[in-house]
Amino acid sequence: MRGPRRQYDWRAQTHHLRKGRQQGAPDVHPQILEQVNAYQTSEGCLSLVGERPCTRYRRIKVEYLDENFVHRIKNFSGYTAEIIQHEIDHCQGIVI
Numbered sequence: 483m484r485g486p487r488r489q490y491d492w493r494a495q496t497h498h499l500r501k502g503r504q505q506g507a508p509d510v511h512p513q514i515l516e517q518v519n520a521y522q523t524s525e526g527c528l529s530l531v532g533e534r535p536c537t538r539y540r541r542i543k544v545e546y547l548d549e550n551f552v553h554r555i556k557n558f559s560g561y562t563a564e565i566i567q568h569e570i571d572h573c574q575g576i577v578i
Contacts, residue, residue, distance in 0.1 A: 509546040512570050515555065516543035525568060525578050534578045538564050 517539035524533040541559045544566060548554050558566055571578065 509544075509548065509554075510551065512544055512546040512566070512573065514542050514567070514570060515545050516541075518542070523564070525564075527568070527578055529572075529577055536578045538567050542567065544570075 519540040520537055521540060522535060523538055524535050525538075526533045540563065541557065542563045543555065543557050545553070545555045568578070
């Protein structure tokens with residue numbers, strides 16, 4: 483979700499998965515600080531029909547504010563990293 487307001491640019495996303503269920507954990511202003519081990523994949527999106535090719539990274543380091551607006555930096559890998567990259571692309575106006 484992205485909502486510009488005058489001089490503010492506010493971004494939030496939900497990405498936590500636990501045992502196959504999505505858990506609500508908003509992250510505000512997520513930024514990828516580090517990307518390791520690029521690979522090619524194809525992804526689908528609820529915003530589009532079908533799948534499209536894209537480049538993702540197996541490991542990423544993300545800086546964000548948690549649901550209590552506490553600054554965090556955390557490493558993610560695997561499928562979780564792929565989901566986060568997809569959602570951060572949306573925050574930046576990129577649709578695969």
